Amino acid sequence: EGTATASTDRGVLDVAIIGAGLAGLTAARDLKRAGCESFVVLEARDRVGGRTYNHDLGNGVVSEAGGQWIGPGQTAIADLARELEVDTFPTFYAGKTTVLAGDSRVAQDFHGGIGTDDAIGAKLAELARGVPSREPWKARNAAELDKLTYGDWLLKQGLKYEDGYFMGLAAKLTTGGAPAQLGLLFYLSMINSAGNSLEQLESTKGGAQETRFVGGSQVLSIKMAKDLGDKVRLSCPVRKIAGWNRDVVEVHTDQGVVRARRVIVAMNPALCQQVVYDPPLPEGRTQLQRRWPANAPMRKTVHVYDKPFWRDDGLNGQIFQVGGPVSMAYDNSPPDLSVGIISAFVSPGSLPSDPKAAKRTLSAIYAKAFGKGALRPKQFHDHDWGRVDPWTLQCIHPLPPGFLTKWGQFLHPSVGGVIWSGTETADLWAGSMDGAVRSGHRAALQALAALAHQGKVA
Numbered sequence: 001e002g003t004a005t006a007s008t009d010r011g012v013l014d015v016a017i018i019g020a021g022l023a024g025l026t027a028a029r030d031l032k033r034a035g036c037e038s039f040v041v042l043e044a045r046d047r048v049g050g051r052t053y054n055h056d057l058g059n060g061v062v063s064e065a066g067g068q069w070i071g072p073g074q075t076a077i078a079d080l081a082r083e084l085e086v087d088t089f090p091t092f093y094a095g096k097t098t099v100l101a102g103d104s105r106v107a108q109d110f111h112g113g114i115g116t117d118d119a120i121g122a123k124l125a126e127l128a129r130g131v132p133s134r135e136p137w138k139a140r141n142a143a144e145l146d147k148l149t150y151g152d153w154l155l156k157q158g159l160k161y162e163d164g165y166f167m168g169l170a171a172k173l174t175t176g177g178a179p180a181q182l183g184l185l186f187y188l189s190m191i192n193s194a195g196n197s198l199e200q201l202e203s204t205k206g207g208a209q210e211t212r213f214v215g216g217s218q219v220l221s222i223k224m225a226k227d228l229g230d231k232v233r234l235s236c237p238v239r240k241i242a243g244w245n246r247d248v249v250e251v252h253t254d255q256g257v258v259r260a261r262r263v264i265v266a267m268n269p270a271l272c273q274q275v276v277y278d279p280p281l282p283e284g285r286t287q288l289q290r291r292w293p294a295n296a297p298m299r300k301t302v303h304v305y306d307k308p309f310w311r312d313d314g315l316n317g318q319i320f321q322v323g324g325p326v327s328m329a330y331d332n333s334p335p336d337l338s339v340g341i342i343s344a345f346v347s348p349g350s351l352p353s354d355p356k357a358a359k360r361t362l363s364a365i366y367a368k369a370f371g372k373g374a375l376r377p378k379q380f381h382d383h384d385w386g387r388v389d390p391w392t393l394q395c396i397h398p399l400p401p402g403f404l405t406k407w408g409q410f411l412h413p414s415v416g417g418v419i420w421s422g423t424e425t426a427d428l429w430a431g432s433m434d435g436a437v438r439s440g441h442r443a444a445l446q447a448l449a450a451l452a453h454q455g456k457v458a
C-alpha cells in the first residue's frame with residue numbers, strides 16, 4: 001500500500017486519475033494538498049494539458065491551439081493561475097473588425113462585443129435565469145425548451161440578418177456547434193453559468209474572452225504536473241476499467257494494471273466511451289457516453305508576422321468571413337509584441353488539409369483584410385483536433401435538443417468506485433477551462449470523502 005511509485009501491479013492506491021488535462025491535474029493537486037500521497041495520474045498522450053496546448057514559436061513565444069481565454073466569473077481558473085504564479089493580460093480588441101463576404105470588405109468597430117441588440121440579450125437572460133447550469137434538465141420548463149434548437153429560437157425573434165448571423169456565429173465559436181444543431185436548453189445553461197448574461201458568455205470586453213495567460217494556457221498544466229513529479233505517467237492510455245463495482249478497481253493501461261480504491265475519470269463522456277468497462281456500465285451512463293457528441297473537433301491555425309502591422313491601420317486583427325473557411329481570425333500576439341500573430345478558427349472541411357495549401361489560402365484571405373503584408377508570414381502552425389490523435393474527440397460540447405432532458409441525469413452520479421470529472425461535469429462554466437478546474441476540485445473532494453468513509457485515507 002502506498003505511493004504511486006511502488007509497484008502498482010500488486011499495491012493498491014487510494015486514487016487513480018485518468019487524464020492529465022486541467023481537471024485531472026487539479027484533482028491530483030488537491031489530493032496532494034490534502035495529504036493523500038497514494039495516487040497516480042494516467043495520461044494517454046506524451047504531454048499534459050489535454051485541450052490546452054501551446055505551439056512553441058521560439059524565443060519564449062507561444063500561441064494556443066486549444067483553450068485560451070478566461071473572463072469575469074471564471075474564478076476557479078483565475079485562482080489557480082494566481083496560486084501557480086501565472087500572470088494574465090488583456091485580450092487585444094481595440095479598433096475595427098474586418099468582415100469579408102465574397103469580394104466585399106467592411107471594417108466595423110464592435111467595441112469588444114458581439115454586435116447584438118440589448119433586447120435579445122435581455123430575453124435570453126430572462127430564459128436562462130430559470131435554467132440551472134448544474135442540472136438544466138431540472139428547469140421548470142425543461143421539456144419545452146429542450147424541444148427547440150437555438151436556431152429555431154433565433155428565427156422566431158425576427159432579427160436583422162446581421163444580428164442573427166453574429167449571434168449564431170458567437171454560439172458556434174463558444175460551443176462548437178451551429179445554432180441549428182444546438183439545444184436551446186443547453187445554450188441557456190451556458191448563459192446561466194455566465195451570470196445570465198449573453199455578453200458575459202460571448203463578448204471580449206466584460207466577457208469570457210477578456211483575458212489571456214502569459215506563456216499560454218498550457219503552462220498551468222505544465223506547472224501542476226511539475227509539482228506532481230513521477231505521479232504523472234505519460235503515454236499511458238487507459239484501455240479498460242474492470243471491477244468498478246468492487247472495493248478495488250482495476251485500471252488496465254498500456255503500461256500495466258493499476259489497482260485503486262477510487263478512480264477519477266477526468267475526460268469527456270465521448271472519450272469515456274473509448275474505454276472498455278467490465279462489467280458494462282449501467283444503461284443510462286452507457287447511453288450518455290455513446291450519444292455524447294464526438295464529432296465536434298475544431299481546427300485552429302497560427303500565422304506569425306514580424307509585428308502586428310494591422311494595428312497601425314486601426315484594425316484589431318479580427319476577421320469574420322461569411323461563406324469562407326475563416327469562422328473567426330483574431331490577434332493573438334504576445335504581450336511584449338515581439339511578433340504579430342493572427343490565429344484563426346477555420347470551418348472543418350473548408351480549408352485544404354495540406355499545411356502549405358492551407359497557409360496560402362489563409363494568407364490570401366488575410367491580405368484582403370489587412371493588405372499585402374499578410375502574404376508573407378514568418379511561421380505557420382496548424383492544429384486540427386479531430387485529426388492529430390484520438391484523445392480529444394470533441395473540443396467543446398454542442399449538445400443537441402432532447403439530449404439533456406433524456407441523458408443529463410447520468411452525467412454526474414458516480415458509478416461504483418468511479419467518479420466522473422472533466423469540464424463537462426462542472427456545476428458552472430461546463431465546457432470551459434474554468435469548468436475543468438471546478439470539476440477537478442469537486443472530484444478530489446468526492447474521492448477523499450469516500451476514502452474517509454472507508455477509513456482508508458492516506
Ligand SMILES: Cc1cc2nc3c(=O)[nH]c(=O)nc-3n(C[C@H](O)[C@H](O)[C@H](O)COP(=O)(O)OP(=O)(O)OC[C@H]3O[C@@H](n4cnc5c(N)ncnc54)[C@H](O)[C@@H]3O)c2cc1C
Pocket residue numbers: 018019020021022023024042043044045048049050051052065066067068069070236237238239266267268271274275298299300385391392395396421422423424431432433434436
Ligand atoms: C480549439 C479549442 C478552443 C477552446 N477555447 C477555449 C477558451 O478560449 N476558453 C476556455 O475556457 N475553454 C476553451 N476550450 C475548452 C477547454 O480547453 C477545455 O474545456 C478544457 O481544457 C478541458 O479540460 P479537461 O481536463 O476537462 O479535459 P481535457 O483537456 O480533454 O483532458 C482530458 C485528458 O484525458 C486524456 N485521455 C483521453 N483518453 C484517455 C485514455 N483512454 N487514457 C488516459 N488518458 C486519456 C487526454 O489526452 C487529455 O489529456 C477550447 C478547447 C479547444 C479544443
